[in-house]
Structure formats: structure tokens, C-alpha cells
Amino acid sequence: MYDDMVTARYYEERLQEEYLEGKQPAFDISAGPIPGELHLAAGHEASGAGVCRHLRDADTVTAPHRPHHVAIAKGVDLKRMTAEIFGRQTGLGKGKGGHMHLFDPDVNFACSGIIAQGCPPAVGAALASKKRNQDSVAVAFLGEGAIDQGGFFESLNLASVQELPVVFVVEDNDWAISMPKSRVTDVEDGSRRAGGFDLPGVRVDHDDAVAVYEAAGEAIGRARDGNGPTLIEVQVHRRMGHFMGDAQAYRPDEDKERATERDSIERLEADLREQGVEDHEIESIREKAHDRVNEAIEWAKDQPEPDPEEAYEDVFTNSPSGIEEIEPMLEATGGDE
Ligand SMILES: Cc1ncc(C[n+]2csc(CCOP(=O)(O)OP(=O)(O)O)c2C)c(N)n1
Ligand SMILES: [Mg+2]
Numbered sequence: 128m129y130d131d132m133v134t135a136r137y138y139e140e141r142l143q144e145e146y147l148e149g150k151q152p153a154f155d156i157s158a159g160p161i162p163g164e165l166h167l168a169a170g171h172e173a174s175g176a177g178v179c180r181h182l183r184d185a186d187t188v189t190a191p192h193r194p195h196h197v198a199i200a201k202g203v204d205l206k207r208m209t210a211e212i213f214g215r216q217t218g219l220g221k222g223k224g225g226h227m228h229l230f231d232p233d234v235n236f237a238c239s240g241i242i243a244q245g246c247p248p249a250v251g252a253a254l255a256s257k258k259r260n261q262d263s264v265a266v267a268f269l270g271e272g273a274i275d276q277g278g279f280f281e282s283l284n285l286a287s288v289q290e291l292p293v294v295f296v297v298e299d300n301d302w303a304i305s306m307p308k309s310r311v312t313d314v315e316d317g318s319r320r321a322g323g324f325d326l327p328g329v330r331v332d333h334d335d336a337v338a339v340y341e342a343a344g345e346a347i348g349r350a351r352d353g354n355g356p357t358l359i360e361v362q363v364h365r366r367m368g369h370f371m372g373d374a375q376a377y378r379p380d381e382d383k384e385r386a387t388e389r390d391s392i393e394r395l396e397a398d399l400r401e402q403g404v405e406d407h408e409i410e411s412i413r414e415k416a417h418d419r420v421n422e423a424i425e426w427a428k429d430q431p432e433p434d435p436e437e438a439y440e441d442v443f444t445n446s447p448s449g450i451e452e453i454e455p456m457l458e459a460t461g462g463d464e
Contacts, residue, residue, distance in 0.1 A: 177339025272303025
């Protein structure tokens with residue numbers, strides 16, 4: 128878990144540096160090697176690591192727009208994921224999805240920028256597993272800002288009535304962009320939503336990887352044994368803005384300080400030392416994580432850009448209407464108009 132968490136944190140620190148290249152002085156979101164939005168998950172690492180430690184490649188995970196820590200913990204190919212974030216041809220989605228749309232069928236991982244969108248597909252994967260008599264499970268990660276979405280309620284209901292092997296993990300970082308939880312959601316403890324669907328709800332009220340691991344172990348074990356779904360909410364912290372470039376003018380200074388003063392990585396490190404893990408072992412995990420991240424980033428930056436000719440491939444199941452008429456016109460004008 129420590130390895131996953133350190134890898135995720137360092138990965139995002141490196142992405143930040145790469146992301147900012149060329150975007151200053153006036154923040155130009157389309158400039159630089161990583162164009163578009165970038166949502167970093169610093170402060171969420173304990174939930175991804177604690178949950179995914181119980182999962183196998185055959186288990187399905189869906190994540191939201193803040194996916195890196197979960198993807199890393201699920202074992203998504205770091206090089207191809209990085210190439211995707213840099214928009215390169217060898218990326219997981221041939222460079223067409225970017226950081227919010229990472230799909231790795233080898234480890235059954237998917238994410239989406241549409242909040243709560245991962246819940247129905249996770250329920251679908253769980254239904255398929257049950258119908259095939261397999262013991263694989265599905266986990267849907269979502270933010271606390273997504274727990275008022277219809278797709279979430281419908282998923283809880285179907286999972287409950289069909290007793291499906293699925294676990295919903297709400298990462299509560301207290302904010303949905305600039306909106307504090309208390310202004311949009313009736314319950315402070317999101318795991319209470321489970322009560323309305325007659326399924327177990329558990330809250331892990333601090334981002335302690337070991338506590339998450341224990342709660343997730345019980346929930347995933349229950350799902351794998353054919354005893355139905357669970358809803359878990361984990362209190363995490365948003366150490367950064369909603370996205371890179373967010374000035375967070377809406378956020379009180381005390382709240383920002385609270386989010387950074389307790390760090391789940393330091394907490395786990397202290398636990399490890401208490402258990403007798405020595406400095407050099409911790410240092411070696413960190414060093415290996417740093418090397419792996421740097422290697423993935425260097426590899427990704429060396430990868431070819433996608434060919435513009437392939438822009439419509441793998442994007443639509445059918446050609447978008449009008450494309451057949453437009454293509455000869457593009458050819459005639461050399462593609463300029
Ligand atoms: C269905 C839908 N509505 C609105 C948005 C715009 N949006 C992007 S992130 C976000 C807030 C998400 O907050 P939360 O679920 O708490 O996740 P966090 O960003 O805090 O990790 C919103 C409203 C969206 N992506 N999808
Ligand atoms: Mg949130």
C-alpha cells in the first residue's frame with residue numbers, strides 16, 4: 128500500500144511540473160505537453176491503495192475524473208497511462224481520451240469525467256460475474272459530490288435487489304469543485320445512503336490506509352462470497368485545487384491547512400516504522416517508485432503523436448453524420464477549412 132501511495136503522490140508531483148510547462152504566465156489550458164484539464168488526487172491515496180490491495184486483475188474498477196491513485200493501485204500499465212495523459216499514440220486510448228478517460232482492459236479498469244457514471248458499469252460487471260458464476264467483484268469509486276446523482280441511486284438499488292458483488296467507495300474530500308458538501312447533500316455521512324437500499328454502509332472517518340484496508344477487506348470478501356454489495360465512504364483530503372490552475376478563492380485558508388496537516392502517507396510510514404520496518408527499506412520503496420515514475424514519463428514523452436488522419440477511428444461506432452460529405456471537401460482544400 129505504501130508503494131502504491133508513494134508512487135501516486137510522486138507521479139502527480141511530476142505530472143504537475145510537466146503540466147505547467149508552457150501554460151504560464153496567463154494560464155493557457157490548451158498549451159504545453161499535457162493540454163486540457165488535470166485533476167490531481169493528492170490526499171486521496173489511502174482509499175485507492177487500501178481498497179485495491181484486495182483486488183485481482185479480473186475484478187473491475189471504475190473511477191471518476193480524479194483517477195490516478197486508483198489506476199496505479201489497480202495495476203494499470205503506468206507507461207501507457209502516461210502516454211495517454213500526454214496524448215500520445217501508444218497511450219491506453221491511442222491518445223484520444225486524456226487523463227479522465229483511461230481504459231485498461233488487461234486489469235479491467237475504466238474511468239470517466241462524468242460524475243457517478245462509473246456506478247452503472249460497475250453494477251453491470253458485477254451482474255455479469257454473478258451470471259457467469261465467477262467470483263470476481265466490481266468496485267465503483269466516486270466523489271461525495273456524486274452521491275446525489277440518479278445513476279448512483281439506481282445502481283445501489285439494482286445491486287441490492289440482485290445481491291450483486293459490487294462495492295461502492297465514496298471518496299469524501301468535503302468539496303465538489305467550489306461547493307462544500309453541507310450545501311448540497313442532506314447527510315454528513317454518505318454511507319448512510321446505504322440504509323435506504325437495505326445494504327451495509329460503513330464510514331472510514333480518517334484517511335488511514337490500514338483502516339480502509341480493513342473495511343474494504345470485509346466488503347470485498349462479502350461480495351466475493353456471494354453476499355451482496357456494500358457502500359463505503361472514506362474521509363480523504365483535497366490537498367490541491369479542484370483542477371490544476373484552480374486558485375481556490377472560495378476555500379478558507381483554515382480548510383486548506385487542515386487538508387495538508389494530516390497526510391495519509393506520513394501516517395502509514397509512521398505505522399511501518401512502529402512495526403519495525405527500517406529506514407533503508409522505506410527509502411528503497413521510495414527510490415524504486417521514483418525511478419518507475421520517471422521512466423514512465425520519459426518513455427511517454429518519447430512516444431509519437433497520433434496521426435490526425437485517425438482522429439475519427441475508435442471514437443464513434445458509426446461515422447458521425449456529415450463526415451462522408453466533409454472528407455472530400457477537406458481533401459480538396461488541403462484540410463485548411
Ligand atoms: C454529471 C456531471 N455533472 C457535472 C459535472 C461537472 N463536475 C466535474 S467534477 C464535479 C464535482 C465532483 O465532486 P466530487 O464528486 O466530490 O469529486 P472530487 O472532485 O471532489 O474528487 C462536477 C460537478 C460532471 N463532470 N458530470
Ligand atoms: Mg469531493
